[in-house]
Amino acid sequence: MDELELLKTMVSIYSPTNDEGQLADYLVQTMNENGFRSHIDEVGNAVGIMGEGQEEILLVGHLDTVPGEIAVRVEDGVLHGRGSVDAKGPLAAMVCAASGLENTAGKRITVIGVVDEEGDSRGARNLLDKYNPRCIIIGEPSGWDSVAIGYKGCLRLRYGMEEVNKHTGTPDPSPAEMGVDFWNELNDYCSSEFGDSAFDSLTPRLVSFNTENDGLRTRVEMQIDVRIPPAANTEEVKASIEQLGSGDLHWVSEEAPIVSSKNSFLTRAFVSAIREADGSPTYKKKLGTSDMNVLGNHWDVPIVAYGPGDSKLDHTPDERLSLDDYSASIRVLRSVLSSLIEREKLD
Amino acid sequence: MAECIECGAQIALSKPEKGEIVDCLECGTELEVVTDNPIALALAPQEEEDWGE
Numbered sequence: 385m386d387e388l389e390l391l392k393t394m395v396s397i398y399s400p401t402n403d404e405g406q407l408a409d410y411l412v413q414t415m416n417e418n419g420f421r422s423h424i425d426e427v428g429n430a431v432g433i434m435g436e437g438q439e440e441i442l443l444v445g446h447l448d449t450v451p452g453e454i455a456v457r458v459e460d461g462v463l464h465g466r467g468s469v470d471a472k473g474p475l476a477a478m479v480c481a482a483s484g485l486e487n488t489a490g491k492r493i494t495v496i497g498v499v500d501e502e503g504d505s506r507g508a509r510n511l512l513d514k515y516n517p518r519c520i521i522i523g524e525p526s527g528w529d530s531v532a533i534g535y536k537g538c539l540r541l542r543y544g545m546e547e548v549n550k551h552t553g554t555p556d557p558s559p560a561e562m563g564v565d566f567w568n569e570l571n572d573y574c575s576s577e578f579g580d581s582a583f584d585s586l587t588p589r590l591v592s593f594n595t596e597n598d599g600l601r602t603r604v605e606m607q608i609d610v611r612i613p614p615a616a617n618t619e620e621v622k623a624s625i626e627q628l629g630s631g632d633l634h635w636v637s638e639e640a641p642i643v644s645s646k647n648s649f650l651t652r653a654f655v656s657a658i659r660e661a662d663g664s665p666t667y668k669k670k671l672g673t674s675d676m677n678v679l680g681n682h683w684d685v686p687i688v689a690y691g692p693g694d695s696k697l698d699h700t701p702d703e704r705l706s707l708d709d710y711s712a713s714i715r716v717l718r719s720v721l722s723s724l725i726e727r728e729k730l731d
Numbered sequence: 732m733a734e735c736i737e738c739g740a741q742i743a744l745s746k747p748e749k750g751e752i753v754d755c756l757e758c759g760t761e762l763e764v765v766t767d768n769p770i771a772l773a774l775a776p777q778e779e780e781d782w783g784e
Contacts (some may be wrong), residue, residue, distance in 0.1 A: 470784060524784050532781070583780050646761075646775070652750040655763075655776060665776045672784040695783025 385418045385483045387714060388707065391476040395465035396456045401503045404428055404447040411447070411479070411497050418483040420495070427510045430497040432479065435488025439730045441721070442494050442515060443482065444508065444675060445475025445523025445691070446501035450699045461707050468705040470698040471501070474523030474691020477710060481717030489725045501675050504637065508675040512682050518730035519650045519686040521720070522676040525693030528713040529663030531654040532689035535670045535677050536583060537612035537641035539622065545631035546603040560595050563604040566629030570608070573624060578613050583669045586621065587611040607636075611671060614641045639677040643669070648686035649727065650720075657719035661712055670695070690717070733770045735760060744770060 399407040408430040415422040420432030430447060449467035456465035463473075475497050482493050494515070498507025526532040543566055545559040552558075557565065567590060574586040591607040610625070612618055618640060626633055644651060646667065658665040670689070680687040692713035697703045724730060733742045740757035744764070747753075751764040752775050761775035 526781075530779070530781075581780065582782070646752040656750060667776055667778045668781045669778060670784065671780060671782040674784045695781055698783040 385414075385480055387476070387480045387711065390414060390480065391463065391468075391473060391705075391710060392456065392458070394472045394476050395463060395468050398453050398466065399447055399449055400451040401448040401500055404499045407447045408497065408499070415479060415483070415495070418479075420483065425510065425514075427507055428499045429507045429510065432482070432495045434482050434485055434493040434495070435491055437488065437490035437492045439490070440492040440494055440515060440517045441724055441730070442496070442511075442517035442520045442679075443478040443523065444496050444498060444511070444520065444679065445478055446471050446507065446675065447475070447497040447499055448502050450502050452701065454701060454703055458707070462704050463707060463710075464704040466703055469525045469693035469695065469703050471524050471691060471693075473693050473705045473710055474525060474713070477691060477713045477717055478521065478523050480714045481721055484718055485721060485725070487725070491725055491730070493721065498675065505675055505678045508678045511679065517683060517685055519648075519724070520676075520679055520683065521650070521717075522674060522679070522687065522689035523691045524670075524674050524676070524689040525691050525695040525698065526668050526689055527694065528692045528709045528716060529658050529661075530666045530668045531651060531658070532668040532670055532676070533646060533651060534583065534614065534643035534668075535641060535673050535689070536587075536614075537616075537618065537677060538637075538639045538673045539610040539612060539618065539625075540636040540638070541608050541610070541625070542634040542636055543606040543608060543629075543631050544603065544634070546601055548601055549597065549599070559602045559604040562630055563593065563606055566631055567606065567608075569628040570610075570625060573628060574610065577621075578615055582671055584613045584615065586613060586616060587671070604631075612641050614643050616641070639673045640681045642677050642680040642687075644680065644687055649730070650686035650724070651688055653720045653723045654688060654690060654716070657716045657723070660719050661715050663712070663716075672698075733764075733772050735762065736772055736774065742772070
């Protein structure tokens, strides 16, 4: 398999969420040509299977990107383009690593490019009742010499407040001011809870703030994300937030946090493989969320996220990936898969 | 038994495995078993926070 050609083609196929079909077709065709048994499942995920056996190793990346095309080009060993980091580089690396396996020793290696990771994880959720993996590797940019073992959770909420218009000279607070009061109370609550580090703290983010006035009534609406640390009880956090301010709260979505063991056979395999590739391994704990939250909270099996790229470039107009890092990540993944295959049992 | 390379405390290891991560109960340092016969410990890989996905 031409590793660079695969990556460049995948990045060249623009695939924002809900428009992943062309990329899925390309990936299935490419995997079929390189030893996988491949198909597109009922929600549009591209699935490639290598080997056969009772014990399944699941590698899950995503096909979709956030919107915003970036001219695809290679300059000085760096590939620029939307999705190069998040997360076509990691997905391409998984396909390349699995395609090189000559003998899976009675294990089934399944690589899946899922749809809608940047949306509601429709692709990942479709896997939950269809597979029974012994371990899972999520394709996300950890950096080639790091392995991600944790993601914060996320509560997404909508706040609304509407009132009959009053003269601006009234001493009563306006709906906009009440919205600001709620936001300030939420900040005070979050800063009073849990740990000091960014990963261990409860972190609110104001995503949008809108006011509408039709001449008779004024409405304010805010969209807010609250990032949840592993130590938090999500239901208790929700109950506390519901006591704040005045207005209507609507919970839009909820993802639980996840932290994997450093002592699982999977995490150890990554640490060892990164060293074999002359790297100094580190563990990453991520402040965002990914499909690792969805899959890792469903199956009680070892899970990590891994892939080349600097995630600070996620979703930015400067998204780019070092091709040396991409090659190194393929070596690491090959080494990890080889060590997993060599194990008598994956437990 | 093994010795913490940070504080010198004795750490009891029943069946140490190469690559295993253990905590020193005295100083809290995370250590990695780098060889299991004889037992040798090194500092475990560091943890970093990362704001992305």
